[in-house]
Amino acid sequence: MTFFFMEVVMNIALNEVLSLSLDIGERMLKCGAEISRVEDTIERIITGYSLKSNEVFVLNSIIIATISNGENSITETRRIKYRNIDLLELENLNDLSRKICSNNISRKEVLNNIESYKKSSNKCFTAIGMMLASSSFTLFFGGTFIDSIVSLVIALVLFFSDLKIKKSSLNNFIYNFFSSFLIGICAVIITSIGIGTNLDKIIIGDIMLLIPGLSTFISINDIFKGDTVSGISRFTEGIFLALVIAGGIGIALSIGGAIK
Numbered sequence: 016m017t018f019f020f021m022e023v024v025m026n027i028a029l030n031e032v033l034s035l036s037l038d039i040g041e042r043m044l045k046c047g048a049e050i051s052r053v054e055d056t057i058e059r060i061i062t063g064y065s066l067k068s069n070e071v072f073v074l075n076s077i078i079i080a081t082i083s084n085g086e087n088s089i090t091e092t093r094r095i096k097y098r099n100i101d102l103l104e105l106e107n108l109n110d111l112s113r114k115i116c117s118n119n120i121s122r123k124e125v126l127n128n129i130e131s132y133k134k135s136s137n138k139c140f141t142a143i144g145m146m147l148a149s150s151s152f153t154l155f156f157g158g159t160f161i162d163s164i165v166s167l168v169i170a171l172v173l174f175f176s177d178l179k180i181k182k183s184s185l186n187n188f189i190y191n192f193f194s195s196f197l198i199g200i201c202a203v204i205i206t207s208i209g210i211g212t213n214l215d216k217i218i219i220g221d222i223m224l225l226i227p228g229l230s231t232f233i234s235i236n237d238i239f240k241g242d243t244v245s246g247i248s249r250f251t252e253g254i255f256l257a258l259v260i261a262g263g264i265g266i267a268l269s270i271g272g273a274i275k
Contacts, residue, residue: 062116107132149224150164150170162217172201194225
């Protein structure tokens with residue numbers, strides 16, 4: 016009876032450590048972290064709790080991890096349904112993982128920290144960043160000052176639509192198609208009433224907000240680090256996203272009568 020009780024307690028401890036490490040790894044992967052970083056973080060957290068035997072396997076859409084204390088072993092799987100680049104939260108999660116390794120904090124405290132990181136994202140700064148980026152790209156590619164103002168306004172429209180779309184948990188391809196279509200339609204309507212002269216420069220400025228450049232770079236980094244399957248998968252996803260974005264813009268221009 017005593018042996019059975021000790022085994023149950025041991026399994027609970029293993030389950031607690033595994034769930035805690037996967038909570039961090041799952042959130043990091045959703046924030047856009049590379050595969051090697053996620054695997055390394057999970058392994059370090061498990062090692063920080065004095066568990067030597069562990070196996071971690073991470074792909075873009077799944078995390079599988081097994082830990083053992085020599086007598087008992089537990090495996091847990093996490094399905095990753097969406098990813099969104101958030102470098103600020105990723106930095107916070109990195110700091111949190113270091114605290115876990117040094118202080119062995121409880122899972123409840125970890126979950127509270129993760130929730131606080133989610134709520135700490137400043138929507139105002141995000142909107143300002145989107146507006147400044149789109150207007151700057153428009154000027155960089157040869158647009159006029161008025162064109163940059165139009166890009167800024169469309170970026171603000173895209174920001175508010177993004178807040179609504181994220182609540183509906185749309186597929187990433189559908190989201191990018193709708194967003195690119197919205198950019199194209201807004202640009203066509205605004206320029207058709209005489210505000211702004213370079214339709215192409217306005218669209219380029221705003222479409223840069225959707226281009227999966229960082230994701231593509233991470234995929235190449237994964238390939239060079241030996242995570243070939245994940246790297247090729249993410250790279251292929253980036254190509255298809257670019258095609259979807261082009262399709263959304265093309266349809267918007269066709270509807271707007273810009274393509275004869």
